[in-house]
Amino acid sequence: MIPKLKFAKVLPDSLASQAYTRLKADIFDFHFLPGDRFSENEMSERLQMSRTPVREALFRLQREGYVEVLHKSGWQIRPFDFQMFEQLYDVRSVLECAAVEQLCAMPEAPPLLQQLAELWFVPEHERITDVPTLSVHDERFHEQLVEASGNAEMARIHHDITERIRVIRRLEFTKEMRIEVTYTEHAHILRAIIEKRSCQAKDLLRAHIALSQSEVKKITIQMLHQARLAAQLSA
Template sequence: MAFRSRADEVYEQLKRDVADFQLVPGDRFTENEISERLGVSRTPVRQALFRLQQEGFVEVLFRAGWRVLPFDFDQFEQLYDLRMVLETTAIHRLCEGVVRVDHGLLDALAAIWLAPQAERSSDMAQVSQWDEEFHCQIVAAAGNAEMARVHREVTERIRIIRRLDFTQQMRIDATYDEHAKILKAVQRKRGDQAAMLMRAHIETSQAEVRKITLHQVHLARQGGYAPR
């Protein structure tokens, strides 16, 4: 098991805070506030914040602490485009015999997404987590480790915006329906159909992202989203 430093732990916690709307775009804070809240010294906090700064989550303010960066919607557009390329390519690899299909994985995904409507989860945080796992596992199953690595990085960058999508019940319902159609097409090795369905699914999410406002983020912090 890889060694995790205190700075690594702070870094992971602050990323969770952003993803769970405990820290939202525009929020300002100091290193002292973070170190007191997490019960650590300022050194690992500073190391974690510099790492988050490099990844585009926060910025340092001259003599005024730190700030969570506003959403960069142009960047989100580009990340969704990249995600579409990776996931549709993965679908084709799975359906066209480029890799050996892990039927256990498909069965596990089917147990969630092909469940009868009465057994579907309405837990926003749970469905959001399952959604991430669905897409990551599809890419990982395609057998290209570098594709999977890049896809995980994209997933982390868009996590907060995707979670906002799951504050609406209609979007949860649509995700179940769309994932089910994609899975059925993959199970039948209908690559073109599955890729077309995946593209439409991602494009719908991408369109929802364009509608997101900072007001929705603050509503999510006030209780519209309950992190696990």
């Protein structure tokens, strides 16, 4: 007797996660431009999925602020709100500076700081040059500073902000010069924290975040302009 083969069912939640990942990547890569409108049917055809997982993915993206539902007329990629992003960067700066102050007040440096030192206190030939990988480590550097403070609620709020600004923050690493700047500035900030120079560490951190904020805004405006030109030429 030939045994019956059992096939694993693809759970709706898994399909919804796949749809979410693909749609978010399209938004991040400017395949969809801010203000673009679409229907659930159009997106289902694009992703080759039924409307149910696509709708779940869209509601998740809506909660994160990437899309918005339009009354009786489908969905829209949320227009860029640079004022909102600047406010989020301001809150991020406040949280990270508060974490630095707590870290400098600790009798002993927490293990997380040592882990960060092992990654960022390296000679130039040992630096990570793969830009996507470095971008992830850059994000984690800032999250781990807050996590190392031991304030779980502060870390949770900071993580939420990190998720919301990722769509433009990752663009910072489209310029190779940012690799050297990132290593140098992270090392200076870490050294000041380890040596408990609280005021200097906070000043360095604020300047680092402000420079990043300025760079990503300029790059975002430039990339949006290029994406709109490309869309017009292909129309």
